[in-house]
Amino acid sequence: WDLSVDELLTVLKAWCNRISELSQKPATKWVAAFKNHGKEGGASLMHSHSQIVSFNLEPPQVMAEINASRNYSGCPYCKLMENEKKSHRRVKETGSFASFTPYASRFNYETWIFPKKHTISLLEFSNDELREMAEHIKHILSRLKTIDIPYNLFLHYPPKGHDLHFHIEITPRGGIWAGFEFTTAITINSISPEFAASFLRGEVDEQGNPQL
Numbered sequence: 001w002d003l004s005v006d007e008l009l010t011v012l013k014a015w016c017n018r019i020s021e022l023s024q025k026p027a028t029k030w031v032a033a034f035k036n037h038g039k040e041g042g043a044s045l046m047h048s049h050s051q052i053v054s055f056n057l058e059p060p061q062v063m064a065e066i067n068a069s070r071n072y073s074g075c076p077y078c079k080l081m082e083n084e085k086k087s088h089r090r091v092k093e094t095g096s097f098a099s100f101t102p103y104a105s106r107f108n109y110e111t112w113i114f115p116k117k118h119t120i121s122l123l124e125f126s127n128d129e130l131r132e133m134a135e136h137i138k139h140i141l142s143r144l145k146t147i148d149i150p151y152n153l154f155l156h157y158p159p160k161g162h163d164l165h166f167h168i169e170i171t172p173r174g175g176i177w178a179g180f181e182f183t184t185a186i187t188i189n190s191i192s193p194e195f196a197a198s199f200l201r202g203e204v205d206e207q208g209n210p211q212l
């Protein structure tokens with residue numbers, strides 16, 4: 001969250017280069033790009049960094065999203081984003097992107113960033129679009145910085161031959177998953193997505209006091 005929009009744009013372009021190169025290797029089925037911040041976010045190094053890992057398998061979480069999408073006619077994420085950018089869960093909207101806090105968020109202040117156009121890969125975006133994406137990331141992380149919360153940030157897009165609306169998920173790690181979560185696979189989130197969105201829009205502080 002200390003990086004400027006220009007620096008974030010450089011990171012996104014580096015991710016594009018690495019993903020493009022690693023994807024060409026015959027054994028690569030998918031390339032993960034993510035950032036962990038803070039101890040509870042699983043960060044292993046003190047200095048600012050992100051990680052790229054190529055896999056020889058299709059990631060189950062992404063495949064679950066792809067399989068769930070098949071239950072709908074058309075892309076459910078296109079419709080979801082269309083509704084959420086006008087809802088109480090909206091966070092930021094620009095020409096080509098919308099970010100919002102998902103209904104039934106798993107994590108405090110969880111936020112998703114979607115391109116408005118149905119896009120399946122980071123490599124499809126123009127320089128201007130990547131800059132817009134960086135502005136959304138900067139906006140959300142700047143708000144999270146005010147409460148100094150650890151987080152993960154990662155890309156979701158389909159492995160070759162599959163379709164899924166590209167998106168970024170930001171999952172702050174304020175709560176601890178414990179017995180209840182592991183027994184039931186249901187997570188308790190003490191902050192409503194509507195409150196989180198109002199905080200992330202900069203309207204209120206974490207106590208709910210209006211911000212000027």
Ligand SMILES: [Zn+2]
Nearest residue numbers: 075078118165
């Ligand atoms: Zn879509």
Ligand SMILES: [Zn+2]
Nearest residue numbers: 065156167169
């Ligand atoms: Zn996802």
